[in-house]
Every structure is written in structure tokens, then in C-alpha cells.
């Protein structure tokens with residue numbers, strides 16, 4: 220998800236793969252609805268000559284016990300460690316107004332999250348219900364579930380606004396994560412606070428309200444104290460104990476459990492030998508470095524843009540987008556003539572957001588379409 224940290228993430232993912240596979244050793248590969256085979260855990264390894272390629276083992280400085288991966292460098296850690304915490308740690312300098320946020324939202328978010336964060340067509344709503352009129356806080360929800368309880372949306376559910384900042388900064392817009400400036404993220408958070416009718420110092424935020432690092436910490440989310448027990452402060456531990464001592468606090472069957480929790484034996488598959496044994500297609504015996512991406516060094520711009528902004532939907536047909544490489548699908552698209560296809564792409568059509576959610580100019584967008592067409596002949 221974070222472009223520049225793929226290397227680190229893939230090392231972590233490989234570790235995760237080993238543990239995920241522990242549960243699925245007997246069925247290490249699955250077939251998705253679109254026919255694509257993946258190793259369990261959702262990792263899709265490249266298949267070459269009918270063989271699943273082995274992941275690349277970096278022997279530079281292998282961990283003694285794990286035998287793959289390498290420690291992340293200090294700079295990689297720094298680039299990766301971009302949390303924004305509830306107490307403001309990690310919050311960058313910057314500012315943005317509700318009005319600016321509204322404009323950015325229209326341009327970069329509304330194509331998926333719809334006007335005023337209403338959500339729909341499978342995309343999450345960014346506001347729902349009136350945050351301050353929740354009948355039941357999350358705490359009471361456990362004991363007396365109620366349809367009017369907090370929805371799993373930002374305004375009525377999330378305890379801290381810092382998560383929103385972090386989420387947008389690192390994950391959105393979906394096709395181009397990490398592309399927003401800090402000012403833009405402040406503006407978007409201000410706008411999303413306003414459509415959720417969240418108050419700061421008792422006031423709703425009007426269009427010219429400017430959110431910055433200082434007033435950010437004054438945001439108190441309506442359901443902040445709904446999450447129990449309260450673990451902050453000097454009585455935190457005591458509060459937690461009391462809470463967990465009261466079986467009523469667990470809803471449902473009101474019991475907690477550390478052993479003999481299952482009726483009968485839980486089914487846990489063990490790792491077979493040293494790791495996964497079943498691959499489909501079979502595992503290659505060659506260890507290869509991932510192919511260098513051409514274009515990454517300024518070569519083929521259209522290809523790079525396609526990979527960064529369009530492949531998320533166009534690399535498979537799972538989202539209903541014509542899949543790059545699928546000759547039949549593209550022949551059908553091109554029947555209406557390339558000009559109509561350009562226009563549909565630029566204006567958006569059905570599940571295709573205008574310009575795929577990017578801010579490319581028309582010429583560059585068309586070049587990306589040409590690239591996709593050239594790969595689908």
C-alpha cells in the first residue's frame with residue numbers, strides 16, 4: 220500500500236505468510252472467483268513458465284533464526300514510522316480549512332465516497348447518523364444492543380480524530396496513497412469533521428474554520444468514552460480489573476475464556492515440515508530477484524502511472540473493469556471508437572471514476588489509456 224516501503228512490507232508479509240500458512244498448510248493455495256490462484260493469506264506470487272516463483276531471499280544479512288529477510292535500515296524505519304497517535308504524536312505542521320477540504324473532497328474523494336461522504340456502491344460512508352444523538356454509547360451497546368447505537372463510521376464510532384488524519388494521509392485517495400500534502404489532509408479532516416457535525420469547543424465548524432496542529436487536539440469525538448474500560452490515568456489498572464471482573468460486560472454469553480473455550484478440540488493445522496508444501500502451480504526451485512520495473516527510473520511514464528493509479532482496478536476483472544491483457548474485453552470496449560473511450564475515461568462511467576480518480580491532464584490520461592490498449596491486443 221505504501222509505495223516507497225514495499226521492500227520492507229514484503230519482508231514482513233513473508234513472515235506473516237509463514238504464520239498464516241500454519242493454519243492452512245493442507246490447502247496452501249486458493250482460487251479466487253476470477254480464477255486467479257493465490258497462496259493463502261492473499262499473497263499472489265508471480266507465476267513463470269507454469270511455476271510459482273519463490274520469494275527472493277536476501278542473504279545480505281539474514282536473520283539467524285528466521286533465515287529470510289533482513290533488518291530494516293534506520294531510514295526505512297523512519298519512513299515507515301508515520302503513525303499519528305491520539306495524543307498528537309506524529310501530527311505534522313500544517314493547516315487547512317473546511318472550505319478547502321470541501322474542494323479537495325469534490326476533486327479527489329467524491330467519485331468513490333459520494334457527495335457529503337454519503338458512501339454507496341460498496342464504498343464506505345464517511346458520515347452517517349448524528350454523532351451527538353447516539354442513544355447508546357458503545358459501552359451500553361454491549362449490554363443493551365440497540366439499532367441506534369454508534370455506526371462503524373468516523374463520526375459516531377471512532378474514538379480519536381488522529382486515526383482519520385493518519386488513514387487519509389497514508390491510504391487515500393485509494394488509487395494514489397501518500398499523494399496528499401499535509402495541508403490537504405488537514406483540510407480534508409476539517410471537512411469530514413464538519414459533515415459529521417463534530418464540534419470543537421462547543422462550536423460546529425463553519426466553512427472558514429481552519430484546522431491545524433494546535434486545535435486538532437481539542438477535537439473530542441462523541442464516542443471517545445464509549446470505549447471501556449477507561450485505562451488512562453492513575454486508576455487505569457483498577458478500572459480495567461473492575462470492568463473485566465464483571466461478567467455482565469461481555470454481552471452474549473457473559474463468559475471470558477483462556478482455556479477449554481471450545482466444545483471439542485479446535486482444528487489447528489500444523490506446519491508441514493519446514494513450511495508450506497502444497498503450491499498450485501508448483502513451486503519453482505529457482506530463487507529470483509523481482510524483475511526491475513522499467514519506467515521506475517523515468518522511462519515509460521504511462522506504464523508507471525498505470526501501475527500506480529489504474530492497476531488497482533484494471534489488473535483483474537474483479538472490480539468489473541476491463542482487465543488489461545484481456546483482448547476480448549478491450550475489443551468490446553474499443554468498438555465505440557477510441558475517442559468515445561477517452562471521453563468515458565475522462566468523464567467516468569459506472570464504476571470507472573473520472574480519470575480513474577487521478578488529476579492527470581487529458582493528454583497524460585490518454586497516454587495511459589493507449590498503454591492499456593497496447594497491452595491488450
Ligand code: HEC
Nearest residue numbers: 327328331342343371372373386387391392393394407576
Ligand atoms: C477509487 C476510490 C476511492 C477514492 C477516490 C477515495 N477512496 Fe477512501 N476508501 C475507498 C475504499 C475502497 C475504502 C475502504 C478501504 C478498506 O476498507 O480497506 C475507503 C476508505 C476510506 C476511509 C475509511 C472509512 C472507514 O470508516 O473505515 C476514509 C476516511 C476515506 N476512505 C477517505 C477518503 C478521502 C479523504 C479521499 C479523498 C482524498 C478518498 N477516501 C478517496 C475508496 C476510495
Ligand code: HEC
Nearest residue numbers: 394528529532539540560563564568569570571575587588
Ligand atoms: C476504482 C476503480 C478504477 C480505477 C482506479 C480505474 N478504473 Fe478505469 N474502469 C473501471 C471500471 C469499473 C470500468 C468499467 C466501466 C463500465 O463500462 O462499466 C473502467 C473502464 C475504463 C475504461 C473504458 C471506458 C469505456 O469506454 O468503456 C478506460 C479507458 C479506463 N477505465 C481507463 C482507466 C485509466 C487510464 C485509469 C487510471 C488512470 C483507470 N481507468 C482507473 C474502474 C477503475
